[in-house]
Amino acid sequence: MNTIAEHIADFLKEYPPFNHLTFVELSIIATSIRVVNLEKHKILFQVNDLLHDSFYVVASGVINLSVIADAEETLLNKCNEGDIFGLRPFFAKNNYMMTAKAREESIVYAIPIATFRPFVANNAEVLNFLLESFAVNTRNPKDKENLIGKLISDNVFYSDQQSEMQYFQTLSYNTSPLKTNSSAIVQEVAQLMTEALKNNIVVCDNNIPLGIITDADMRSKVATGRFPLTASVAKIMSSPVITVLENVSLAEAQLLMLKYNVTHLCVTQDGTDKSIVKGIISEHDLILAQANNPGVLIKEIKRCQSSKELKQIRERLTDLIQTSISKNIPLSHVFNIASEINLAIIKRSVELSILDLGSPPARFAWLSIGSQGRKEQLLLTDQDSILIFEDVSADKYREVKDYFLKLGKRTTATLEKIGYELCPNGHMGSNMLWCKSLTDWIKQYDSWMNTPGENSNDLSSIFFDYEITFGEQKIEDAIGNVVFKNAKNNTLFFDFLGNDALRKNSPLTFFKKFNVEEEGVNKDKFDIKTRALMPLIDGARLFALYFDIRGINNTFQRFKQLSITDPKHAEIYLNCAEAFLTLSKFRISEGLKNDNSGQFINLEELSKIDREKLKNALAPMRELEELIKGKFQLTQFS
Amino acid sequence: MLDWLKNINKEHPEFWKNYVSKFDKKSSRYVVLSTETSGLNTDKDFILSIGSFAVIDSSIIIGDSFEAVLLQYKFFHDNGLSNEFLVESKMKKLGEPDAIKAFIDFIGNSTLVGHHIDFDVEMINAALERLDCGRLKNEALDIDVMHRKLNDINDKQFSLDELCTAYNIPKNDRNSAAEDAYKTALLFLKLKSRLGIK
Numbered sequence A: 001m002n003t004i005a006e007h008i009a010d011f012l013k014e015y016p017p018f019n020h021l022t023f024v025e026l027s028i029i030a031t032s033i034r035v036v037n038l039e040k041h042k043i044l045f046q047v048n049d050l051l052h053d054s055f056y057v058v059a060s061g062v063i064n065l066s067v068i069a070d071a072e073e074t075l076l077n078k079c080n081e082g083d084i085f086g087l088r089p090f091f092a093k094n095n096y097m098m099t100a101k102a103r104e105e106s107i108v109y110a111i112p113i114a115t116f117r118p119f120v121a122n123n124a125e126v127l128n129f130l131l132e133s134f135a136v137n138t139r140n141p142k143d144k145e146n147l148i149g150k151l152i153s154d155n156v157f158y159s160d161q162q163s164e165m166q167y168f169q170t171l172s173y174n175t176s177p178l179k180t181n182s183s184a185i186v187q188e189v190a191q192l193m194t195e196a197l198k199n200n201i202v203v204c205d206n207n208i209p210l211g212i213i214t215d216a217d218m219r220s221k222v223a224t225g226r227f228p229l230t231a232s233v234a235k236i237m238s239s240p241v242i243t244v245l246e247n248v249s250l251a252e253a254q255l256l257m258l259k260y261n262v263t264h265l266c267v268t269q270d271g272t273d274k275s276i277v278k279g280i281i282s283e284h285d286l287i288l289a290q291a292n293n294p295g296v297l298i299k300e301i302k303r304c305q306s307s308k309e310l311k312q313i314r315e316r317l318t319d320l321i322q323t324s325i326s327k328n329i330p331l332s333h334v335f336n337i338a339s340e341i342n343l344a345i346i347k348r349s350v351e352l353s354i355l356d357l358g359s360p361p362a363r364f365a366w367l368s369i370g371s372q373g374r375k376e377q378l379l380l381t382d383q384d385s386i387l388i389f390e391d392v393s394a395d396k397y398r399e400v401k402d403y404f405l406k407l408g409k410r411t412t413a414t415l416e417k418i419g420y421e422l423c424p425n426g427h428m429g430s431n432m433l434w435c436k437s438l439t440d441w442i443k444q445y446d447s448w449m450n451t452p453g454e455n456s457n458d459l460s461s462i463f464f465d466y467e468i469t470f471g472e473q474k475i476e477d478a479i480g481n482v483v484f485k486n487a488k489n490n491t492l493f494f495d496f497l498g499n500d501a502l503r504k505n506s507p508l509t510f511f512k513k514f515n516v517e518e519e520g521v522n523k524d525k526f527d528i529k530t531r532a533l534m535p536l537i538d539g540a541r542l543f544a545l546y547f548d549i550r551g552i553n554n555t556f557q558r559f560k561q562l563s564i565t566d567p568k569h570a571e572i573y574l575n576c577a578e579a580f581l582t583l584s585k586f587r588i589s590e591g592l593k594n595d596n597s598g599q600f601i602n603l604e605e606l607s608k609i610d611r612e613k614l615k616n617a618l619a620p621m622r623e624l625e626e627l628i629k630g631k632f633q634l635t636q637f638s
Numbered sequence B: 001m002l003d004w005l006k007n008i009n010k011e012h013p014e015f016w017k018n019y020v021s022k023f024d025k026k027s028s029r030y031v032v033l034s035t036e037t038s039g040l041n042t043d044k045d046f047i048l049s050i051g052s053f054a055v056i057d058s059s060i061i062i063g064d065s066f067e068a069v070l071l072q073y074k075f076f077h078d079n080g081l082s083n084e085f086l087v088e089s090k091m092k093k094l095g096e097p098d099a100i101k102a103f104i105d106f107i108g109n110s111t112l113v114g115h116h117i118d119f120d121v122e123m124i125n126a127a128l129e130r131l132d133c134g135r136l137k138n139e140a141l142d143i144d145v146m147h148r149k150l151n152d153i154n155d156k157q158f159s160l161d162e163l164c165t166a167y168n169i170p171k172n173d174r175n176s177a178a179e180d181a182y183k184t185a186l187l188f189l190k191l192k193s194r195l196g197i198k
Helices: A001-011 A023-032 A113-121 A124-135 A160-167 A186-196 A217-225 A248-262 A282-293 A294-303 A307-326 A331-357 A395-420 A438-450 A473-487 A491-502 A530-544 A555-565 A567-594 A610-629 B005-008 B014-024 B073-081 B084-089 B097-107 B117-130 B143-151 B160-166 B178-195
Strands: A034-038 A043-044 A052-061 A065-067 A072-079 A097-100 A106-112 A179-181 A198-204 A210-214 A264-268 A278-281 A364-368 A385-389 A435-437 A466-471 B031-036 B047-054 B059-071 B093-096 B111-114 B141-142
Touching: A001 A023, A001 B059, A001 B178, A023 A113, A023 B059, A034 A052, A034 B178, A052 A113, A106 A113, A113 A124, A124 A210, A186 A198, A198 A278, A198 B117, A210 A217, A210 A264, A210 A278, A217 B097, A248 A264, A248 A282, A278 A282, A294 A307, A294 A331, A307 A331, A307 A395, A307 A567, A331 A364, A331 A395, A331 A466, A331 A555, A331 A567, A364 A473, A385 A395, A385 A438, A395 A435, A435 A438, A438 A473, A438 A491, A466 A473, A473 A491, A473 A530, A491 A530, A491 A610, A530 A555, A530 A567, A530 A610, A555 A567, A567 A610, B014 B097, B031 B117, B031 B178, B047 B097, B047 B117, B059 B097, B059 B178, B093 B097, B097 B117, B111 B117, B111 B178, B117 B141, B141 B143, B143 B160, B143 B178, B160 B178
Parallel strands: A179 A198, A385 A435, B031 B111, B059 B093, B111 B141
Antiparallel strands: A034 A106, A034 B059, A043 A097, A052 A106, A065 A072, A065 A097, A198 A210, A264 A278, A364 A385, A364 A466, B031 B047, B047 B059
C-alpha cells in the first residue's frame, strides 16, 4: 500500500501509452519509479552518454530535446507534462543520440525499463505507441505534424552539415525525355509512355516545350471520360511547363515544385520555355538525390564487401566534394565530412583484411598519419599509416609481427585499389619499420624527439599528425602521452621542427613574383603544396605541440585554437587559418580539374583576380615565420 | 540529562540492537518523513500515522517507502474519541510497538529529513522510550532550516504550505502523512541541489 504510488498512477493514466494499462498495472509501475528533480538547465543525458536503465515521463516543467552540431544547439522537441522521452534503451543498444535538458526546473519520473518491458510485450497498443514514438523521423525538427499524439522521436537522423550539403547538390535527371508533338493522339502517346515506362512526356514544337502530359493528366482528363482516347494531346496537356536552368540544385527544384504545385520540371537551354528542352526533373530524382548524402555513403561503406565497391563510393565522394566546392559550402565543413568518409573507407579496408586473415593475435591500433591524420584529405593523395600492436612475449613476437605485416600489406593493397596511391616514402603499416610493438614505437618517438637529427634521417614530421582509424584507443593515447611528455621544454626538438618548417623555399621571389618550378614536367607551375601549404601545416603543428594542444589535428582548427591559447598573436593565427583555407581551395580545384593531387598550380590558367587572391593568401606565412624565429632559438640545425 | 545512566543496565530489544549496529557505516541514503500526531505535546500526544520515502542519488525512490497508520486504542479510549476514521482507512494498520519497530528497521542509519524534523524526532523518541529503547541516533536535516539558510532569513519560520508555494510544488487537498512526506521530499531535492549538498 503506497499512497503516492497511487497518485502517480492516477497521473500516468491520463497520458499515452499508460492509458492502455489498468490501474493495478500502473500502480505496480509507479511503485518502481524514481522521482528526479532537475534544476533549470540541468542536463539529464546528452549525446553519446551511455544509456540509462530507465525512460522518462515529465511530471512537471519542460524538458528540451536537442542535438548539438558545430557548437550550435538545434532544438528537436519540447516535452511537457505527461510526455515520454528517452525511449532509446528500449530499442537500441548504442548511446543516446540527443541531449535532454531542463528548460525550467522540472520533475521527471524515471521508469525502469526492466519493470516496463513486460507490459510492453503483453500489450500491442503500448508497443505500437512506443515504436511510433521512437521511429518518428524528425528530419525536419520544425515539422510539427509528426508530433501529433505526443509522439516524440528518439531516433534522430539529423545533422546540420549533412542537410546543408544535400540541399546544394546538383541533381541528376532524365536528359532524354520522351517528346511528342501537339497533334499526336492521346492513345498513341499513352502507349509510348507505357512502353518507355515513363510517367511523363513533353509536348514540343521543334524541341521548344509547349506543355507536359503526366500520368495525372491521363487519369483526370482521359480516364474520367472528359476527353476521348482519340483527342489530340494539345487538349489534355498541362501548359505552360515550369522550366529551369540546367544546373538547378535540389533546394531550388524542391522550392519550384512546391511553389507551382507540379511534379515535374522541364530543363531548357536558357531556363525559359522559349528554348530547347534538355531534360525533365521528376520528384523521383529529388528523392534519389537525397539518398546521395554523406550519411548514406557511410552506411554503404559499412556494408561493402570488396575494394571495388569501396572504390565506387570513393568516386561518389569526389562528386560530393566537387559539388560542395562549387556551391561554396565552407571548406572546413567539407574537410570534416570528407575525412569521416575517408576514415570509414580505411576502417572498412582494415576490417576486410581481418575478415580474410582471421582475428588478430593481439590488440592493435591502425593510425592514419599525414593528411588523413589531420583530416585534410579531400583529393586522392597518397596513403600514410602506421600500425602499433600491444607488447607480446618474446617467443610470440615473430608470429604476431608476421600477422600484422600481412594485415598491413593487405590493407594498403586494398586502399591502393580504391585509389589511394602507396606512399613513395613507404610510410605505411605494411612497412617493417612502421609496423611494430608499442614499446618499440615509444622508443622510436623518444629517440626522434630527444635526439633529433642523429640517426633519424627517417624522421618525417607527418608522424606527429596521427588519428586512430581502427583498433584500441588506448594505444593512441599512449603514443600521445609520450609525444607531449617529450615535447615539454624540449628546445632541441622544437629547434629541429622549427628549422624543418622554415626550410621550405619561399613562395614569392624578391620581386613578389611566384617562385615557379624551373625544370621538369611541372616547369613554370607553382608548387602550392610544398611552398605554400606545408609551411602553414608545419607551423600549426609546431605551435600545437609547443602549447600542448591535444586532440586537434586539423591545421585550420589548430590555428583557431592557437588564437585562443596564445591571444597575443591571435591575429597572425587567424590570418593563417584563413590563408590555409584559401590555399587549400586553390589546390583542390586544381586537383579536381586534373584528377590528381593538385600539387602544382598552372598559374597561366588562373584569372588575374585569382592570382592576386593567391598572392594575398601567401602573406600571413611571412608573419608566421617571424613568429617561429622569435619563439624558438633555431641555432642547432640551421 | 542522566538518561544514559538510567539505561545503562537495561536490556534493549533485539531490533534496537540491530539498529544501533548499523551505525558502524555511514549512509548516503536519506529518509524523508512526516508524522501525523494527536497534538503538539510530546509527553501526552501520540503518533497517528507515519509516511516516509527514501531519497538516493537525488531521486525519490517511490518503492522504498514506509507508510503506516498507528492504532492508538488506549489513547482514543482514554480521551473518549472515536477511532472510526482509522479503522476505515485502507492503509496498513499497526499497533504502536509494531509500527515503530518496522519504522526503525526502515530508516536504519539514513539521514532523516523533514519539515520541523525535531518535533517528529521527539515524538518517535517518546514512542521508543515506551519500548525500552534509546533515542534516535540518526543525523537529521530540516527543510525549513535549509530554506532559511539558502535565503539568509533568521527571524521567521515557514510552514510546509508556504515552502511549497515558494518552490512551485503543486498543492492538493489530500492531506496525509505520506502526502506531506512526498512534498517534503520534493522540497528536499530542490533545496539540496540549490545548496549543493551531495
